[in-house]
Amino acid sequence: MKKRFILSLAASLICFAGLSQQFDKAKLDAYLDALANNNRFMGSVAVSHNRELIYAKSVGFADIEHEQKTNENSKYRIGSISKTFTSTLIFKAIEEGKLEIDQTIDHFFPTIKNSNKITIKQLLYHRSGIHNFTADISYLDWHTQPKTEQEMIEIIVRGGSDFEPDTKTSYSNSNFVLLSYILEKIYQKPFVKILEEKIIKPTGLKNTYYGKKINIKDNECNSYRYAEGWIISTETDMSIPLGAGGIVSTPVDLLLFGEALFNGELVCENSLQQMKTPIERFGMGLTPLPFYEHIAFGHGGNIDGFGSLFAYFPDSKISFAYTANGLNYRGNDITIAILSAIFNKPYEIPEFKTVHLSDEVLDKYLGVYSSSQLPLKMIITKANGRLFGQGAGQPSFPLEATGEDKFEFVQAGVVMEFNQTDKTMVLRQGGGVFNFVRED
Numbered sequence: 001m002k003k004r005f006i007l008s009l010a011a012s013l014i015c016f017a018g019l020s021q022q023f024d025k026a027k028l029d030a031y032l033d034a035l036a037n038n039n040r041f042m043g044s045v046a047v048s049h050n051r052e053l054i055y056a057k058s059v060g061f062a063d064i065e066h067e068q069k070t071n072e073n074s075k076y077r078i079g080s081i082s083k084t085f086t087s088t089l090i091f092k093a094i095e096e097g098k099l100e101i102d103q104t105i106d107h108f109f110p111t112i113k114n115s116n117k118i119t120i121k122q123l124l125y126h127r128s129g130i131h132n133f134t135a136d137i138s139y140l141d142w143h144t145q146p147k148t149e150q151e152m153i154e155i156i157v158r159g160g161s162d163f164e165p166d167t168k169t170s171y172s173n174s175n176f177v178l179l180s181y182i183l184e185k186i187y188q189k190p191f192v193k194i195l196e197e198k199i200i201k202p203t204g205l206k207n208t209y210y211g212k213k214i215n216i217k218d219n220e221c222n223s224y225r226y227a228e229g230w231i232i233s234t235e236t237d238m239s240i241p242l243g244a245g246g247i248v249s250t251p252v253d254l255l256l257f258g259e260a261l262f263n264g265e266l267v268c269e270n271s272l273q274q275m276k277t278p279i280e281r282f283g284m285g286l287t288p289l290p291f292y293e294h295i296a297f298g299h300g301g302n303i304d305g306f307g308s309l310f311a312y313f314p315d316s317k318i319s320f321a322y323t324a325n326g327l328n329y330r331g332n333d334i335t336i337a338i339l340s341a342i343f344n345k346p347y348e349i350p351e352f353k354t355v356h357l358s359d360e361v362l363d364k365y366l367g368v369y370s371s372s373q374l375p376l377k378m379i380i381t382k383a384n385g386r387l388f389g390q391g392a393g394q395p396s397f398p399l400e401a402t403g404e405d406k407f408e409f410v411q412a413g414v415v416m417e418f419n420q421t422d423k424t425m426v427l428r429q430g431g432g433v434f435n436f437v438r439e440d
Contacts, residue, residue, distance in 0.1 A: 023047075025055055028341040031349050035329055036060050038352040039226055040410070043307075043324030044070055046251035047342060050317050051259050053252065060326055062221040064230055072252060075207050075220045076323035078308045079245045079301025081254065083176050085199060086243030087124055087285020088261060089183055091271040092198055094120075098186045101274075108182050109153065113161045120182070122165050123175040124284035131159030132172035137393070146239040149181060169280035176244035183243070191242050203260045208249040211238045220248065223305030226328035227398050228384060233305035245303045251321035254310040258298065258319050262312050291339045300331070307331050318342060330413050355401040362387055365407075365418050369425050369436035378427065378436055389416065 028045075035041035042060025046053065058070040093099045099120060106115040114129060122128045133139060133155050147155070156174045163170070180191045187194050192210040200208055214220050214235060224230040238246050249257075260266050267275070275284045276297050289296040289311050296318075298311030309331065310321035320338055324331070340347035362382050369378045377392040380399075387407055390396035397414075399407035405418045415428040423438040 023054065023342060023344070025341075027349070028055070028338065029057060031337050031341070031347070032057055032059050034349050034352070035334070039230065040327075040329035040352070041324060041334065042070065042224065042230070042326030043076070043322055044072065044074055044251050045320070045322045045338060046072075046255055047318070047320045047338070048255045048259070049319075051263075053255070056252065061230075062219070062325065063216045064222075064224065064232075066216070068216060070221065070325070071219075073207055073219055073250060075218070075248050075250055076308060076325055077211055077214075077223070077245075077303050077306045078247050078249050078254070078323060079241075079303035079306055080173075081249070081299045081301040081308055081310055082241070082243055082245050082247040084261075084285040084299045084310075085195065085247055085257070086176050086179055086183070087275055088266050089194060089198055089243070090120065090124065090179055091267045091275065091284075093183065093186060095268060095271060099182070105178065105182070108185060109178060111153070111157050112178075113157070114165050117165045119165075120179070121284070123179050125279050126169050126171050126175055126282050127166050127279065128172065128175055129161040129163040129165050129167070129170075130156065130172055130174045130178070131162050132170070132174055133159050133177075134173045140395075143236050143240060144234055146237045148239070152177060152240065153181075169282055171282070173241070173244040177240075177242050180243035195243075195247070199257070199266060203257055203265070205249070205253045205256060208247065208253045208257070211246050211248040213238070221306075221325040223303075224326040225305050226326065228386065230326055236304055241303065245301065249323070251310070251323050254308075254321040254323075255319040258310055258312040258321075262297075262314060291336075292343065292345065294343065309335055327411055329410050331411075332413075353402070355403060357401050357404065359385060361404065364420050365425075367423075367438045369438050371427075371434050371436045373434045377439075378425070380425075389414070 032045065036059035044058040047055040056072050058072060058074060060070055062068045062070045062074050090099065094101055101121045102119050104116055105118050109115050112130065118128045159174065183194050184191055195210055214222055216222065223233045225233050275286045277283055278288055281287065286297040287299055289298055294313050294315060296311035296313045298309065300309040305325060307324040307327045308322060312319045320342065322334060322338065337347045365380050365387060366382055367380055369380065379390045379392065381388045387399040388396045389399050389409065397409045399409055399416065402408055407416045408414065413429055417426045425436040427434045427436060
């Protein structure tokens with residue numbers, strides 16, 4: 001047994017040494033610096049192997065106004081990564097006999113439509129049919145205002161049901177707000193206390209907690225959006241998201257949480273397997289994230305101007321996480337670059353070229369564009385020497401000129417190419433190609 005343990009340890013050390021040799025940290029530094037220097041990314045990144053931190057870097061500012069730079073202990077709102085914490089708490093409650101995964105929620109929320117059919121499991125899998133309150137445009141009118149449990153339940157009740165329970169999957173923050181209230185009811189404690197007692201203290205997380213109003217003096221980050229410079233984002237009131245998106249953390253703490261979860265320190269192996277098993281791409285708090293021959297499990301998050309992702313690769317015992325308080329770039333591209341660096345795959349350090357177009361040139365693109373492929377009109381406007389796109393009834397977004405007839409909204413992966421002669425526009429996003437014609 002002792003000899004076998006020594007051989008196993010030796011193999012682990014050889015694997016770790018190999019990873020350290022392959023991992024070009026200087027190139028990843030250069031990649032993140034290129035993003036930061038071109039106002040594409042502000043945030044922090046961390047990577048661990050066999051529970052040992054092997055890479056950490058922070059770029060940009062926690063608070064631009066006071067020129068406070070980010071560092072390894074800068075704290076960010078992690079948005080929907082909170083759902084993994086909440087799912088862990090639900091499975092702990094199941095293991096303690098306080099809940100059953102197939103019990104319906106009518107005992108807790110009798111006024112919610114189909115509550116006598118909707119189960120805990122369906123909430124976790126986003127298969128309840130309960131409407132997602134953050135998908136409503138009206139959400140932006142009240143998300144900065146405090147809400148009581150009664151008010152949130154009323155909002156969810158008014159949203160109704162989008163489909164019959166367990167007939168399909170549709171992501172809904174409402175599900176995890178309700179799961180948070182269920183935890184509070186069965187433990188008879190606030191969500192923040194349950195989180196502290198069941199996860200934060202046992203795991204030794206130093207910079208993780210349920211958020212309050214952002215406090216820069218406590219090394220918390222403001223969040224920003226980019227439009228001719230970084231502009232501070234509005235701040236969601238933390239009475240709203242609860243376990244759907246209200247937790248604050250750092251990449252290093254997220255690595256510790258993921259490692260504890262996957263090493264059986266928070267829930268049993270059976271619970272973890274259930275959390276990992278997907279139905280229509282979503283697990284219960286964990287989502288499979290493939291990269292070449294490797295598969296990680298984790299979750300992403302967005303709230304206000306914050307963006308984040310954490311994942312754990314069981315086969316190689318590698319964890320990585322990034323947290324951002326300013327994203328003017330595709331988060332998926334950042335993830336691919338980080339993983340490419342870790343696994344010694346090719347990736348390029350981007351070169352950013354700015355194209356300046358006169359107001360006279362920009363005026364040629366203005367107008368309303370319609371498509372036979374989409375029931376959506378695209379409105380192109382101009383402000384402060386820059387084009388903006390806007391789907392009818394949706395928020396506008398800035399377009400960056402990459403050529404005389406080509407514009408991008410890099411954060412969403414949108415590319416628009418105009419043909420002034422034909423008065424047409426081609427929109428590309430996520431592999432889709434959509435043809436638009438300008439209306440006269």
